[in-house]
Amino acid sequence: MPSQTPTDTSILRHPGVIPTIGGRALSSFASQMQAVVLGWQIYAMTGRAFSLGLIGLAQFLPVVALVFVAGHVVDRRDRRRIAAITQALQAVVSLNLAIGSATHTLTPAHIYLLVAVAGAARAFEGPSMQAILPSLVPGSLFPRAAALNSSMFQSAIIIGPSVGGLLYGLGPDFAYALVAGGFCLAAVSTSFIPKPRLAITREPASLASFFGGITFIRQRPDILGAISLDLFAVLLGGATALLPVYARDILHAGPLGLGLLRAAPAIGALAVSVWLARRPMRRHLGPQMFAAVALFGAGTIVFGLSTSVPVSVAALALLGGADVVSVVVRSSLVQIRTPDGMRGRVAAVNLLFIGSSNQLGEFESGTLAALVGAVPAVVLGGIGTLAVAAIWMALFPSLRRLDTIEA
Secondary structure, eight states: OOOSHHHHHHHHHSTTHHHHHHHHHHHHHHHHHHHHHHHHHHHHHHOOHHHHHHHHHHHHHHHHHHHHHHHHHHHHSOHHHHHHHHHHHHHHHHHHHHHHHHTTOOOHHHHHHHHHHHHHHHHHHHHHHHHHGGGTSOGGGHHHHHHHHHHHHHHHHHHHHHHHHHHHTTOHHHHHHHHHHHHHHHHHHHHTSOOOSSOOOOOOOOHHHHTHHHHHHHTOHHHHHHHHHHHHHHHHTOGGGGHHHIIIIISOOHHHHHHHHHHHHHHHHHHHHHHHHHSOOOSOHHHHHHHHHHHHHHHHHHHHHOOOHHHHHHHHHHHHHHHHHHHHHHHHHHHHTSOGGGHHHHHHHHIIIIIHHHHHHHHHHHHHHHHHOHHHHHHHHHHHHHHHHHHHHHHOHHHHTOOOSOO
């Protein structure tokens, strides 16, 4: 069997691929490091699981308000510049968190406000970064490029939480300052992406243009099914929002343990991403996607019931690895079957469905945990994910029978 190395190298040799993947990895590293610090700090301030849910809600609401505007702007303006500016704005937010922590003036309300500003920036950063990569590599190489991008992203997620948990012990102000530096480096990397050869769409602003992404997705059942499947799976399986509760009150693992727990899904995801980068899925993609979502739900249930750190880490690694399979199938399906002039708007809808479901899932998990307790909240979420997988197999038979990505 021929080696896959030349193909992998050819991907990296395409101009702009390295700064694109590097910019996203740096931004993800900073975001994940900050998430650990924010979660531990807000829980230490309030002692309430509901406060963790409010962090997710504060990130979700700006995305809902701005997602369609963001998609329209991304399809009309320089995507590289949009991404770099929003990464720089997130650096400013982190710097404000550092100053507030250092001067002991940071309050929960202050945190929610700054998190909302960062959420607004990510509403523009997400679609712009998603729309850049497909224009840099041929469609035949995109699934492999997506897996490589995912492996770098997951590597950042592994390192970020671990570093965040370690730095929290040295002081949240110091941690936030380093996060600000990470976002600055991401903006610098993104600025090195070459200008795309394709002309930027100058479609006049209109309601049809703003909501063009939704119209496009509704007309394609495979894409609609894949995006909505991930939406509900992540929404119901948002166990990561309750990791501070598990680390402190159930597993008694402390800040370093919290960093390990947050890194565990990324460890599993990285292993699967590296495997898929070398041996990409080619056939029977629909069945593999549904099986992965079912494994995600099962891993969530095991984590919810676990009182052992090793078992919890293993369960989180399992659900992280399963999630990558779903992500690679969905991202390849969406990007390859979307024309370049629509990628910003479709990516914005994808961000609303998938990216924001992480924050909304955190709010759901935090609220449910406040009502019934952390363990029942996580277990019910895993059971709900299994139910969604079964229902979606019946609602979207064409997705269930999906064989290859090519249209």
